Amino acid sequence: MRRFRITVEGVAYEVSVEELDAPAAHPAPSPSSYPVASAAPVTGTHVPPPPAPRVEARAAAPGDVVSPLAGVVVSVAVTVGTRxxxxxPLLVLEAMKMQTSVAAPRAATVAAVAVAAGASVQEGQVLMTLS
Known part of the structure; x- marks a missing residue:
């Protein structure tokens, strides 16, 4: 057994780890020989990140480009009026640490952009409208 101290978000924890593949050089001390330690107190205040912008969903209409999956908008490559x-590529979505590019289905002009970078979207949600 080896002892380690791990700090997660400012809180220190003492853990014991057993090496399964290592040769036994010394007999492991009994667990009762280790002092019982409690988690260290939090040393600062935790400030959560700001919430992602909330985008209201609406039903898709002709000319709408919808999200192929639920995820977060990483970047938007076009603006209203772009041919x-x-x-x-119109925008990039990220889900489960994988990025997916959403491309224009046809030649058109961007009439409206319904999302911005950082927005969470659901599968089938309208991302933008092409005319």
Whole structure:
């Protein structure tokens, strides 16, 4: 057994770890020989990150580009009035640490952008409208 001190968000924890694949050089001391330690007190105040912008969902209409999955908008590559070609990247979504590019389904002009970077979106939610 080896003892370690791990600090997570300013709180220190003492843990014992047993090495399963290591050769036994010394007999392991009994658990009763270790002092019982409690978690260290929090040394500062934890400030949570600000919430992501909330975007209201609406039903899709013709010309709408919808989210193929639930995730977070990483970046938006176009603005209202931008002329796009079929297959051109419109925005990037991230879900489970994987990034997915959402491309224009056809050549068109961006009429409206319904999301911004940092927004959480659901599958099927309208991201932007092309005309």
């Amino acid at each position: 796009v070609e079929a297959g051109q």
